[in-house]
Amino acid sequence: MADEKPEKKKLDLSRRAMPKQNPWERIKNFDEVALGYLTRTAVEEASRCLQCKKPLCNQGCPVGIDIGGFIKCIVDGDYASAIRKIKETNALPAICGRVCPQEEQCEKTCVLAKKEAPIAIGRLERFLADWEAAEGKIEVPPMAPKTGKKVAIVGAGPAGVTVANDLIILGHDVTIFEALHECGGVLIYGIPEFRLPKAIVNREVEYVKSLGVKIYTDFVVGKTKTVDRLLEEFDAIFVGSGAGLPWFMEIPGENLNGVYSANEYLTRVNLMKGFRFPEFKTPVKRPCRVAVVGGGNVAMDSARTAVRLGADEVHLVYRRSKAELPARAEEVENAEEEGVILDILTLPVRLIGDENRWVREIECLKMELGEPDASGRRKPIPIEGSNFRVAFDAVVMAIGNSPNPLIPMTTPGLEISKKGGIVTNPETARSSRPNIWAGGDIVRGAATVISAMGDGKIAAASMHKYLMNQE
Amino acid sequence: MYKVIERRMIVPNLHEFTVQAPAVAESIKPGNFIIVRPDQYGERIPLSVADWDRDAGTVTTIFMQVGGSTAMLARLKPGDAIPTFVGPLGKETAIDTFGTVLCVGGCYGIGSIYPIARALKQAGNKVYTLLEARSSFLLYWEDKLAKVSDQVLVITRDGTKGRKGHIDKIPEIMQRAGITPDLVIVNGCTFQMMRVSMVTKPLAWKTIVNMNPIMIDGTGMCGVCRLSVGGKTKFACVDGPDFDGHEIDWEEFLSRRKSYNPEEVDPLRRSSCRSHF
Numbered sequence: 001m002a003d004e005k006p007e008k009k010k011l012d013l014s015r016r017a018m019p020k021q022n023p024w025e026r027i028k029n030f031d032e033v034a035l036g037y038l039t040r041t042a043v044e045e046a047s048r049c050l051q052c053k054k055p056l057c058n059q060g061c062p063v064g065i066d067i068g069g070f071i072k073c074i075v076d077g078d079y080a081s082a083i084r085k086i087k088e089t090n091a092l093p094a095i096c097g098r099v100c101p102q103e104e105q106c107e108k109t110c111v112l113a114k115k116e117a118p119i120a121i122g123r124l125e126r127f128l129a130d131w132e133a134a135e136g137k138i139e140v141p142p143m144a145p146k147t148g149k150k151v152a153i154v155g156a157g158p159a160g161v162t163v164a165n166d167l168i169i170l171g172h173d174v175t176i177f178e179a180l181h182e183c184g185g186v187l188i189y190g191i192p193e194f195r196l197p198k199a200i201v202n203r204e205v206e207y208v209k210s211l212g213v214k215i216y217t218d219f220v221v222g223k224t225k226t227v228d229r230l231l232e233e234f235d236a237i238f239v240g241s242g243a244g245l246p247w248f249m250e251i252p253g254e255n256l257n258g259v260y261s262a263n264e265y266l267t268r269v270n271l272m273k274g275f276r277f278p279e280f281k282t283p284v285k286r287p288c289r290v291a292v293v294g295g296g297n298v299a300m301d302s303a304r305t306a307v308r309l310g311a312d313e314v315h316l317v318y319r320r321s322k323a324e325l326p327a328r329a330e331e332v333e334n335a336e337e338e339g340v341i342l343d344i345l346t347l348p349v350r351l352i353g354d355e356n357r358w359v360r361e362i363e364c365l366k367m368e369l370g371e372p373d374a375s376g377r378r379k380p381i382p383i384e385g386s387n388f389r390v391a392f393d394a395v396v397m398a399i400g401n402s403p404n405p406l407i408p409m410t411t412p413g414l415e416i417s418k419k420g421g422i423v424t425n426p427e428t429a430r431s432s433r434p435n436i437w438a439g440g441d442i443v444r445g446a447a448t449v450i451s452a453m454g455d456g457k458i459a460a461a462s463m464h465k466y467l468m469n470q471e
Numbered sequence: 472m473y474k475v476i477e478r479r480m481i482v483p484n485l486h487e488f489t490v491q492a493p494a495v496a497e498s499i500k501p502g503n504f505i506i507v508r509p510d511q512y513g514e515r516i517p518l519s520v521a522d523w524d525r526d527a528g529t530v531t532t533i534f535m536q537v538g539g540s541t542a543m544l545a546r547l548k549p550g551d552a553i554p555t556f557v558g559p560l561g562k563e564t565a566i567d568t569f570g571t572v573l574c575v576g577g578c579y580g581i582g583s584i585y586p587i588a589r590a591l592k593q594a595g596n597k598v599y600t601l602l603e604a605r606s607s608f609l610l611y612w613e614d615k616l617a618k619v620s621d622q623v624l625v626i627t628r629d630g631t632k633g634r635k636g637h638i639d640k641i642p643e644i645m646q647r648a649g650i651t652p653d654l655v656i657v658n659g660c661t662f663q664m665m666r667v668s669m670v671t672k673p674l675a676w677k678t679i680v681n682m683n684p685i686m687i688d689g690t691g692m693c694g695v696c697r698l699s700v701g702g703k704t705k706f707a708c709v710d711g712p713d714f715d716g717h718e719i720d721w722e723e724f725l726s727r728r729k730s731y732n733p734e735e736v737d738p739l740r741r742s743s744c745r746s747h748f
Contacts (some may be wrong), residue, residue: 071659
């Protein structure tokens with residue numbers, strides 16, 4: 001009947017699950033754990049979106065994707081337009097859909113989060129990126145006419161690739177210099193295959209190359225050529241040189257054999273493919289009892305890698321309680337499903353080795369939670385006399401890292417923070433030198449992929465203004 | 472890809488290896504190292520640089536064939552291409568006018584001490600070069616080193632050339648020649664660098680050693696190359712590779728260096744002997 005009000009759409013609060021490999025199967029392989037939505041599930045999930053007039057979800061996105069817009073396209077079945085919308089602001093959707101902490105960003109600000117059923121934005125983003133790859137027709141965005149300006153980018157990680165993507169579309173000539181033999185930065189050496197298949201990283205890097213970005217691998221800026229040497233040839237430089245030296249706890253025994261930084265452990269397995277030794281020549285040990293110290297995503301990646309390398313028992317040693325674990329809830333759940341044992345409120349104080357200097361035991365203290373500290377989390381306090389020892393034959397330290405020291409060491413006049421990072425203006429990502437910008441872990445220490453990409457977006461916009469003399 | 476210009480065995484198990492890498496050649500300095508990967512499955516192997524030609528864009532290293540990956544390097548022929556040859560890495564050896572400098576080389580370090588001696592000589596130092604080998608047939612580059620040294624001294628374990636004996640004889644040899652060095656720089660195997668540091672310590676001869684730990688990225692990211700220097704953890708790839716030999720925890724270093732020995736040698740057992748030569 002014409003004058004009847006349209007029926008109010010009933011809220012669908014059933015967030016669609018994404019299929020995963022069974023834990024008992026996946027601990028025996030390095031294949032991706034999450035399998036992605038089927039088309040039908042993706043459309044169902046997209047249809048739950050309320051299409052808010054004033055959406056909050058995109059405010060939670062560090063790169064400002066038009067989330068409601070692309071979800072609407074999925075509902076309409078127009079996947080090509082949907083992925084185009086994402087790519088307007090995000091060059092790496094297949095990666096972000098997998099590794100962004102959406103629950104802290106877009107999905108946190110989604111209106112349905114109040115009903116504990118936010119739209120699974122990350123899963124939909126991933127669905128679209130994989131759909132496009134499966135179609136095999138990767139669309140190239142419209143390119144601005146050439147400006148004749150030359151930009152150098154240090155590091156082919158998430159920050160650098162984002163800058164490259166944005167600036168090449170704006171018509172600049174872009175060259176990336178990568179220190180390692182493969183592109184992707186932490187996406188290649190750090191995040192394991194089972195969470196982010198390397199074929200996907202390569203696919204996204206190939207996409208940026210197809211736009212005309214030149215990439216030189218095995219080129220260590222600061223060493224092979226300094227930043228100042230590059231500035232003789234380039235009009236502007238973006239430094240996204242990433243993570244540097246791993247932190248240790250500075251307790252006795254950390255230089256024993258069998259004690260690894262998470263950077264080393266993961267690089268051996270991911271970049272160097274040690275899990276396929278001896279086909280790939282870089283070895284990795286396969287110990288029986290592994291302790292991973294730390295509680296972030298890198299700790300989860302290390303623990304789950306140890307499980308797959310055949311350890312009998314993998315413990316995650318963390319000084320606060322489960323509620324304070326900085327890792328994504330999803331990763332903690334995956335790790336527990338795979339048999340990782342959480343030793344919470346536990347602080348290692350000493351590593352004990354055998355006569356051949358191989359680690360054999362960890363001595364720990366029990367902790368209790370006190371008043372909230374500067375981070376807002378309850379401060380762990382050691383319980384005196386609670387020392388105990390546990391046998392382990394490998395220990396992975398996953399407690400963070402400092403920014404990479406090479407560029408700060410070799411670039412005069414660059415303002416460096418106390419922690420060793422490049423100091424930038426957060427609104428422009430520009431450093432203390434007018435033609436050098438920086439972003440990602442080289443500025444923030446250990447941060448996330450998407451925050452690095454966010455820095456890259458900000459830097460690219462500021463660099464473009466500078467290059468076009470619009471400042 | 473990087474073109475192999477030359478790869479030949481100069482003495483048993485030691486290979487002279489020259490690669491076309493203009494960007495590396497342009498910036499390389501004495502004491503730096505490079506990282507090489509023999510093929511797409513290969514390890515990243517750090518090698519000290521022994522010489523270079525900036526005009527020709529080539530870099531030369533001397534490497535010892537030890538495990539599976541160096542065996543692959545040892546099979547390369549001129550004209551072959553390798554996927555990775557990256558550098559220069561690490562801090563260069565500090566070159567200054569020190570006065571009298573004793574450069575000690577052994578094994579692959581006879582090669583890598585050469586550019587150091589050359590730079591020291593150019594800086595106006597009196598340069599004595601001391602080479603150590605098990606036997607005379609394991610010595611090489613004596614003529615090159617003679618050109619950049621005031622004197623070349625030799626110790627062989629079997630006495631087939633120079634003084635017979637061990638590297639421990641350094642103080643005796645130097646005292647007999649009436650030389651008191653202001654600085655000692657050692658490039659060689661871990662054991663040799665350790666022994667030299669031990670005998671020079673009581674004499675208070677400042678001794679710089681060019682450390683050679685296991686590395687992966689070599690750019691200050693993974694942390695496997697850590698060692699204790701003066702009770703502090705240092706990273707050889709960015710803080711070194713040169714350190715004060717009197718400050719190093721040698722026992723710890725030796726054991727860390729050996730930690731992958733089984734895996735290193737294992738691939739050799741799986742392949743036929745013939746393929747290594």
